[in-house]
Amino acid sequence: MTAPLSHGSATEGPAIEFDHASFRLNGRPLLEDLTLLVKQGETLVLLGRSGSGKTTTLKLINRLLLPTAGEVRVNGRATAQWDPIRLRRSIGYVIQDGGLFPHFTVERNIALVPRIENWPRARVEERVRELLAKVGLNADLASRYPSQLSGGQRQRVGVARALAADPPILILDEAFGALDPITRSEMQKEFRALQRRMQKAVIFVTHDLREALFLADRIALMEQGRLVVDLPVGEFSRSEDRLVRAYVEAFSGLPDISRV
């Protein structure tokens, strides 16, 4: 069993790099000429409306899709050259509502990647306990099934599952989108605390500007398959770009926007 990706110390280059990457499906361009990079330890938020190409971008990272032009590199190597299984096991993936296996208990869900990586049983059990604590879940939820959990609990399990094998890269697709505002806010805070402790390369997709401003080190705004701006979070709201202004205005009518 090959060792998982290291946490950025050995390789000096970016953890994830898009090099003029494009993706077309049946002639329709879903992503055009994207150039972007994410360093180890950095959180990049992909912001944009539906159809802007955010999800496509994520899927190019874990090779659920391959670029039709250009290259996508993870840890310096093109995804096309990676063994897809090894690549995906080194990337934690969290989606809306968790995508948990309904026929596995919470524990079995979380333990999935460690088990298929043949970790010794004791280590798996310990890791599950550790993660449940880390995401703030009670240990006796371990034997429940996803259908017996609330939305917020499912989401936490989803995060725990993604973190189980301690992958150096984490990609999240509207991970908190289906939660009620209070739970959502809790999750955001907890996630930021987690992120400060671990030093993973994180790409977080959302269409919510406030969430982006709260969680990001950098924000990449996308529209219709193209990258519009790519700025550090502090500079984002001050940008003069037309689309950024449109976003800010759309969110400025709402309370508590002044997180700049």
Place this chain on the structure above:
Amino acid sequence: MTIDSIRARRQPIRCKLLLLGLVFLLFFPSTGCERHGDRIVVGSKNFTEQLILGEIFAQIIEARTPLPVERRFYLAGTFLCQQAILAGRIDVYPEYTGTALTAVLKQQPSGDRREVYQRVERGYESKFGLRVGPPLGFDDRFAMVIRGDDARRLHLQTLSQAAQFTPQWRAGFGYEFMERPDGYKGLVASYGLRFAEAPRIMDLGLITRALKDRQVDIIAGNNTDGLIPALDFFVLEDDHHYFPPYEALAIMRGGMLKSHPEVGAALGELAGAISDDEMRRMNYAVDGEHRDPPAVVKEFLRRRGLIH
């Protein structure tokens, strides 16, 4: 803690599957081997003469041996009986030499009684491991049958004589007769027969009535049909000796005889015990007088001194 509870959940499903598997395994061996243990299963085809012969076999085995006998009659034809005895589902059934030779061994028919018997005996032994009993004493060959009044009116005795009149007649034949190599095709060739129209193909049970009711004028009946004398029918003589012999005898499973030679001995006592006439009489008792085959058979066996 939790991993074990996962295992516990899956246990009942696995158990059920195992149970189903075991149930299947139990029944697996039952195709084709000797399941009956100490029973003798007597089979027969589904017409009266066969039911009578099957009953004769059953009653004599019951009289001579302590073995229980199961009756599995009404199997619808030669092929089914052959399949059943090969699969071990029956141990013995009545067959005819002509049928055995042409329909089962698929050899060319012949007119010589001895020769046919020997070929059947050898063929069944070598090909199927089945044993053939001695001839029971009568010949149920195909008979071309017409109404008595037609025979008298036209002064007909033989098939060759009838051949001039058949273009005005309608014929009625059963499925087997039409298909068998020793049936319709050969007959037409041997006598140059033609009929007013294509022969009507009917169930054996309906064919006699059709002749009586003048729906047909000539049928392929059987030599030992009980209704022939009763309904004033006439059997045309097969002067070309086209029809091969159909001596009745018992077909027996080799394996059964090995374990129960007393069954072979019991059936052997029936050699030559039934004449053409006797068979016709028994057939008539069942078909014409509507008596029960077991009673008719018991009476016959008593009369011949085979049982008391």
Place this chain on the structure above:
Amino acid sequence: MNFLQFMMANRQQVLDLTLEHITLAGIATVLAALVGIPLGILITRVPQLSKPVLGGANIIQTIPSLALFGFLLPAPWIGERAGRLAVLALALYALLPLIRNTYAGIRGVDPAVVEAGRAMGLTDRQLLFQVELPLASGVIVAGVRIATVLSIGVATIAAAIGAGGLGEFIFRGLAMVNNQVILAGAIPAALLALVADFVLGRLERRLGSVHLKS
């Protein structure tokens, strides 16, 4: 005497024929499952094959069962023993529900779950055995249930070609014009089918319920 008394008087034969019947239908269903379920899995992997495979099984099913028995009679080796022939014909008949339910069951698994599994690095094999098949198992067992009940029913016709089973009572009763005998075959056959349907239905519900989402 009524048919219950008839069955008691002939209970040995009733038992023999019932056992023969279960064997015919049982082996046929197992064979059909051994071929049909993997085929169903295959066509979820190779979509171009789904049309021809499902179409082929469909055609086989539209052939009247008695005719199917008849077609196979002249075949070498198969046609020589009524038992083999009957099992083969019954198995062919049972293919469609098995293939179709396996296919539908796997395709019916929530695609988000499958994608999540793939994204986490499960190999195709692991996805199949740990995710898709368990989640499809309820529907697949429904297919087994349908195939079993179908086989038990069509096996009554197997007696027409000499394969034995409860159909023998039915055909015999028809020839004798005797209702007791007909019922002695028809009722056990119907009971067998009902029991199989019930037992497999329980299993199906059990497998299906574990995965109900709220």
